[in-house]
Structures are given as structure tokens and as C-alpha cells.
Amino acid sequence: MAAGGFPDHCTTINLPTGLTYTCVHYLKPSKSSKRTIxxxxxxxxxSYDWHHQIKHFADKGYGVIAPDLLxxxxxxxPTSLEPYKLKNMSDDIMAILKHCGVDxxxxxxxxxxGxxxxxxFMSTLIAYYPQIALTCAFLAVPYTPPGRxxxxxxxxxxxxxELGFEFFGYRRFLMRDDSWKLMDEHKESFFTLIYGPEEGMIKHFLPAGELEAWLKADRKVPLLDWVTPEYKETRDRIFSKEGAYRGPTDWYRARFREFLGIDEEMEDIGPNPKLPCPTMFMQSADSKMMAKEWTERTKLFADDYEYADVKGGKGHxxxxxxxxxVNRALEDFLERHAS
Structure with a gap:
């Protein structure tokens, strides 16, 4: 399991819906005044993609909850798409917080x-449940108003x-019922594209038709320097099971092909809900995968907003x-909004 990166802090949560979540959970020390993240x-x-943050903030006295999402x-x-509605998964998160003792x-x-x-997902979660958020921080992808x-x-x-290239074309492939099978058959090819140079993502992942062509050719590129043997081994283990990419691509089928829950979001929440708490958007300004106009979108919905440019990062x-x-910028933000 992915949470196996922290075996002493891995918990399995059985929800009343019949779904089971695995989750990294660090209880904050009883004398700590810090909140849970x-x-x-x-x-x-x-959840393993947060391993640097999990250890850092747990050591600082924060509680940590990092689920493997549905x-x-x-x-x-699940074999059906209904559980992948963002409202349904928001309900799951509320149940997880309750299970972990967060009232x-x-x-x-x-x-x-997020x-x-x-x-x-966080955009919809805190729109439905604004009472949970002391702060919110968006990494690499800005606030996305629900109901659109x-x-x-x-x-x-x-x-x-605005960017000079097609950005969302990859969704046409991911939304297909058979996309996960091709990804499963060419896991190494997919891994090197995702965690290779950003130029490869721009050319061979984002535009329509390119990802499918890349996988069918079983192409590979060198990995980025930060991809350590330990990281690759752990991630390979997480995605080693047959059908490992079916669930992840079901998010795309549910949200962007079937539009599940989107009309309900507009009815329940209304258009353009404001963010309910101090908000940060964090990215690498060196990344070519985000237009300046997009980076400024989040502040239009936040009364208390700040932007963090991750100088040491160059990509997604x-x-x-x-x-x-990232830890330094996030910790500074959280400390200034501790209560």
C-alpha cells in the first residue's frame, strides 16, 4: 500500500459506505498547540508523494493526515464512477477526519x-465544508471553482x-475506458514521461493524441535528478498491481467525461464561491506549464491571499x-495563521 512508506503510521479506515481508505496519520503531541494538516x-x-512534508511537519509537532485518495x-x-463525484469524496474526507479524531x-x-x-478536489471540498479549513494551500494548480x-x-x-501549446488535450485519452490498460502495459514509459523533463510533458503528454502515441511506442526518457532510486522503487511498488491506473483515470471519466456532480455543485454551492480562509498558491515560476493569468486566478476568490514562488523548483x-x-514557505504560512 502507498501509505506503507510510513508503516508505523499507516491506518486503514473502513467507511460506512463500504469503501476502505489507507492513510498516513500522525497524531500531534498532546502538548502541541499546532493544528493538523x-x-x-x-x-x-x-500519499507517498508527500513524504518530505509528512516527516517535516510531524517532526514540528503538527498532526498529519495524508490519505491515498479513492x-x-x-x-x-470502485468499479462504478458514482463514488468519484467530488461531493462523495468530500464526504469520505469528512469521515476520515472524524475517524482520525479531528472534530x-x-x-x-x-x-x-492540495x-x-x-x-x-480541495476546491470543492472546502466549498461544501468551509468549516474544516483554517488555511488552504494550492500547489502547482490554482483554485478551480466548483460547478464548471x-x-x-x-x-x-x-x-x-496563452501558453503556445495545447494543455488539456491529454484528458481526451485519460477519459477513455481503455486508457488505463495502455498505461498498465507501459508503466515504465509512462513513469519516465511524467517524471522526466518538463519539455517532454509539454510535447508528449499535454496535447491530444500525444500520450497515447508515446505509450504505444514504449518511449522512455531520463528521469529528473530528484527521482531517487528509493522514490522510484516505492512508487513502482505502489503502482505494481494489475489495473493500478484504472482508479486514477476514473477521476477523469467521472469529472470531465460524465460531468458527475457538477450540476449539483452549481445548485448546492452557487457560482464562484469565495475561499473561506487564508489562501496560498505555490508554484515554480520557472515552469512553462502555467500562464501568469492562471496563477493570479486564485486571488480573485480569496480575501486573504499570498503567492509563493518555489525558487528551487522548475516544474510541476x-x-x-x-x-x-516548499516546507519553508508552507511552514511560514501556517505559522502566521495558526489560529
Whole structure:
């Protein structure tokens, strides 16, 4: 299981819905005044992608909750798409917090940190449950207001104009029912593309048709310097099971093909909900995968907003590529909003 990176702090949580989540859980010391941090990973990751942050903040006296999200690692991978509605997974997170002893309904708020699709998920989670968030931090992907359907044709035109390349075309492949099979058959090829140079992502992952062509050719590139043998071995183990990519790609089928829950979000939450707490957006300004206009989007929805440029990072995986800088910036932010 992914949470196996922290075997002494791995817990299995059986929810009333019948789903089972694996989770890294550090209780904060009884004398610590610090809050708990909820870490939400993205695609195609697991709780282990927070290992630098988990250890750092647990050692500092914070509580830590880092689940393998639905379909990932040791967590249940449902065969239907309904459980992947962001509202349903938000309910799962509320149950996980309760299981871990965080009484959010009793006023015990947490710091929420999300990366990639975890940042998109966090946007909906704290819109439905604003009472849980003392702060929120978006890594690499900005706030995404709930209730919006993405038009891939329109986004192709927009991103080619603003970035110089198509950004969301890869979703056309991931949304297909058979995408996970090709990823399973070419795991090493997929791994090196995702964790290789950003230029490869821009050319061979993001535009429509390119990811499928890359996998079918079983192409590979050298990994980035931060990808240690230990990291690769652990991640390979996490994704070694047959069908390991079905659950992760079900997020895309549910959200961007079937639009599950999006109309309900608009009805329940309304358009453009404001963020309920102090907010940070963190990225590497050196990354070519984010337009300046996008980085500024989050502050339009936050009354208390700040931006952090991760100087030691150059790409999408900031918490892995530049952990010391990310931890420093995040810790400073949390300390200034401790209560």
C-alpha cells in the first residue's frame, strides 16, 4: 500500500459506505498547540508523494493526515464512477477526519494542502465544508471553482494562445475506458514521461493524441535528478498491481467525461464561491506549464491571499523537486495563521 512508506503510521479506515481508505496519520503531541494538516495528492500519485512534508511537519509537532485518495494505493478502487463525484469524496474526507479524531464540527479546523488534481478536489471540498479549513494551500494548480464544465475544444484555443501549446488535450485519452490498460502495459514509459523533463510533458503528454502515441511506442526518457532510486522503487511498488491506473483515470471519466456532480455543485454551492480562509498558491515560476493569468486566478476568490514562488523548483512536482523550499514557505504560512 502507498501509505506503507510510513508503516508505523499507516491506518486503514473502513467507511460506512463500504469503501476502505489507507492513510498516513500522525497524531500531534498532546502538548502541541499546532493544528493538523490534511494533504491531498494529485494524479498519478499517492500519499507517498508527500513524504518530505509528512516527516517535516510531524517532526514540528503538527498532526498529519495524508490519505491515498479513492482509486489509489491501498484505497478501494470502485468499479462504478458514482463514488468519484467530488461531493462523495468530500464526504469520505469528512469521515476520515472524524475517524482520525479531528472534530471539525466542534471547531477543530485543519490546514488543507492540495497538489494537482488534489488542488481541484480541495476546491470543492472546502466549498461544501468551509468549516474544516483554517488555511488552504494550492500547489502547482490554482483554485478551480466548483460547478464548471470544461470545454476541451475551447480550452485548446485558449491554451494555444496563452501558453503556445495545447494543455488539456491529454484528458481526451485519460477519459477513455481503455486508457488505463495502455498505461498498465507501459508503466515504465509512462513513469519516465511524467517524471522526466518538463519539455517532454509539454510535447508528449499535454496535447491530444500525444500520450497515447508515446505509450504505444514504449518511449522512455531520463528521469529528473530528484527521482531517487528509493522514490522510484516505492512508487513502482505502489503502482505494481494489475489495473493500478484504472482508479486514477476514473477521476477523469467521472469529472470531465460524465460531468458527475457538477450540476449539483452549481445548485448546492452557487457560482464562484469565495475561499473561506487564508489562501496560498505555490508554484515554480520557472515552469512553462502555467500562464501568469492562471496563477493570479486564485486571488480573485480569496480575501486573504499570498503567492509563493518555489525558487528551487522548475516544474510541476514542486513538493518533490524542492521539498526544503516548499516546507519553508508552507511552514511560514501556517505559522502566521495558526489560529
Amino acid at each position: 490534511l494533504f491531498l495528492h494529485g494524479f498519478p500519485s499517492s 482509486g489509489y494505493g491501498g484505497t478501494t478502487s 471539525v464540527d466542534g471547531g477543530k479546523k485543519v490546514h488543507v494542502v 497538489h494537482d488534481f488534489g488542488a481541484i 464544465k470544461l470545454d476541451l475544444d475551447a480550452m485548446k484555443v485558449l491554451t494555444e494562445r 512536482w514542486v513538493q518533490l523537486e524542492a521539498p526544503a523550499e
